[in-house]
Amino acid sequence: MSDLSRLRADFPLLQQEMNGRPLVYLDSAATTQKPTAVLDAMDAYYRRYNANVHRGAYTLAQEATELYEGSRAKVAAFVGAASPREIVFTRGTTSAINTVAFGWGMYHLRPGDRILLTDLEHHANVVPWQLLCRHTGAHLDYLPLTPDYRVDLERLADRLDERVKVVGISGMSNVLGTILPVARVAAAARAVGAITVVDAAQMAPHLPVDVAALGVDFLACSAHKMLGPTGIGALWGRLELLEAMEPAEGGGEMIRDVGRDESTWAPAPHRFEAGTPPIAEAVGFGAAVDYLSAVGMDEVRRHEADLTGYALERLSEVPGLVVYGPPEVEHRGGAVSFTLADIHPHDLATILDQQGIAIRAGHHCAQPLHRLLGVPATARASFYLYNTRREVDALLPALAEARRLFGVA
Ligand code: C6P
Numbered sequence: 001m002s003d004l005s006r007l008r009a010d011f012p013l014l015q016q017e018m019n020g021r022p023l024v025y026l027d028s029a030a031t032t033q034k035p036t037a038v039l040d041a042m043d044a045y046y047r048r049y050n051a052n053v054h055r056g057a058y059t060l061a062q063e064a065t066e067l068y069e070g071s072r073a074k075v076a077a078f079v080g081a082a083s084p085r086e087i088v089f090t091r092g093t094t095s096a097i098n099t100v101a102f103g104w105g106m107y108h109l110r111p112g113d114r115i116l117l118t119d120l121e122h123h124a125n126v127v128p129w130q131l132l133c134r135h136t137g138a139h140l141d142y143l144p145l146t147p148d149y150r151v152d153l154e155r156l157a158d159r160l161d162e163r164v165k166v167v168g169i170s171g172m173s174n175v176l177g178t179i180l181p182v183a184r185v186a187a188a189a190r191a192v193g194a195i196t197v198v199d200a201a202q203m204a205p206h207l208p209v210d211v212a213a214l215g216v217d218f219l220a221c222s223a224h225k226m227l228g229p230t231g232i233g234a235l236w237g238r239l240e241l242l243e244a245m246e247p248a249e250g251g252g253e254m255i256r257d258v259g260r261d262e263s264t265w266a267p268a269p270h271r272f273e274a275g276t277p278p279i280a281e282a283v284g285f286g287a288a289v290d291y292l293s294a295v296g297m298d299e300v301r302r303h304e305a306d307l308t309g310y311a312l313e314r315l316s317e318v319p320g321l322v323v324y325g326p327p328e329v330e331h332r333g334g335a336v337s338f339t340l341a342d343i344h345p346h347d348l349a350t351i352l353d354q355q356g357i358a359i360r361a362g363h364h365c366a367q368p369l370h371r372l373l374g375v376p377a378t379a380r381a382s383f384y385l386y387n388t389r390r391e392v393d394a395l396l397p398a399l400a401e402a403r404r405l406f407g408v409a
Helices: 002-007 036-047 061-081 093-108 127-136 153-159 182-191 239-243 278-294 298-315 343-354 367-373 389-405
Strands: 087-090 116-118 140-143 164-172 197-198 218-222 233-236 255-258 262-266 321-324 333-342 360-362 378-382
Touching: 036 061, 036 278, 061 239, 061 278, 087 093, 093 164, 093 218, 093 233, 116 127, 127 140, 127 389, 140 153, 153 182, 164 182, 182 197, 182 367, 197 343, 233 239, 233 255, 278 298, 298 321, 298 333, 333 389, 343 360, 343 378, 343 389
Parallel strands: 116 140, 116 164, 164 197, 197 218
Antiparallel strands: 087 233, 218 233, 255 262, 321 333, 333 378, 360 378
16 A cells, blocks of 8 residues: 555544554454545435435436446446446345345255355355255255365365356455455356355455456445445346346335236346335445545555565464464455464453454354364454554554463463
8 A cells, every 4th residue: 555644544433542542443354444435425415415216307316316326337347247237236245145045046946956155154155045945945065175274176076066056155254364266166166057156245345356257147245344334235146147036025116017916027236126225325335436446456455465464474473373264365365363372252352452452253153164163263353455564563462461361371
């Protein structure tokens, strides 16, 4: 990042103190802080443009609609979509994956079919498929991990056959930081006639995304993890699949015609956006991708790879600390999960909080993965474009204090 202190000045929340120390925010995998550009765009929307979209014949409503649809175009360009019509605004990654499971899976899966996931998935990319299996009689299968916390591509061939109809894969793990070989997995899935659904909750904020180059069918992300507001995310889908899909929610705005017994649907993407959408949030999402694009996603990745490498190096100095995730920076992003001797991760997070450092502790909505790791919980520091090496350094005395308090030798 060429001028990190200038960039940090864009984030008002980062300027404060916490428990008498400068706030060190290392929980961007949970949610990210917002630049003034996003806050201002949402504020301006409510002060100057607020009206319901796609409904009013008056100028203000048309302006609101243009802003809303303009954000869709920005998000489409950000992920390399062929058309804004391929972007469905959802509540976030979770609801985007549910939209595919219940809009596509419900109508295409039969008893005996398979859904292939990986062993590192977030609950958002597990539970919707479990629900779908209950409804359809399909079964779940998991691609295992290698000892260095990457997915085992050598096992892909024996997991994939024509019974597999869906492959659900994260772009980047929220626990291990692992960057997954999405394009390779999608090519193998396509060869057996399966669709690939990417959970990009952690990928879209941290890596350049080009859905065409990835060769996938659906991709889900959340605005709040990429500098935007909560309450909105995107489902990108290939247009021919979206057009053939049934809506999982019905109501106003998503219809072509409503009769007393039957209705017909609007074309994609509006078919999947029942009711009044989160308009100000869409405007904020558009401002967020503008901000990220202005910095450049290659630059975001370069900065985070540098910080992550530095953090792995510094954390290796702490006796008793175990990091869970690939050791090489080229295979991982900036979510660094660890345990320290037998100190409970919640205690670690509390001690760090007293030093002004915000990290997350728990299973990070990845219980099956934590069972495989053999620990009920981990502590996780996660980085974004606004974090600095000095913030990584701040972890060291705080972890030393934890060791002292718990009498770790
Ligand atoms: N992970 C974390 O602290 P939603 O809640 O729908 O915006 O995103 C869900 C989700 C899906 N997939 C991955 C890989 C994720 O990391 C997340 C959210 C947060 O790790 C909250 S549990």
